Amino acid sequence: xxxGALVRPRRGKLIGxxxxxxxxxxxxxxxxxxxxxxxxGLVGIGELVYIALWIIIPKxxx
Numbered sequence: 001x002x003x004g005a006l007v008r009p010r011r012g013k014l015i016g017x018x019x020x021x022x023x024x025x026x027x028x029x030x031x032x033x034x035x036x037x038x039x040x041g042l043v044g045i046g047e048l049v050y051i052a053l054w055i056i057i058p059k060x061x062x
Contacts, residue, residue, distance in 0.1 A: 007060040016054040 006025045008017035019037060023030040040046030 006057055008054075008057050009060050010062070016050070017059070018050055018053045018057060021057050022053075 006021055008021045009024065010017075012030070013020045014034075019033040020030055022028070023033045037046045037050055040049065
């Protein structure tokens with residue numbers, strides 16, 4: 001289930017809101033998305049993808 005636009009939330013985020021945005025957009029639990037980034041971080045690509053998405057995904061309107 002895909003719901004809404006891809007925007008970083010102003011609440012419910014830990015660092016930049018990328019995982020919360022992806023979880024809300026694709027209807028997944030936030031902890032699973034965060035776990036995925038941790039696993040990809042151990043491989044060495046997670047940090048780069050997170051930073052790129054942090055720059056690309058706009059912040060939710062106030």
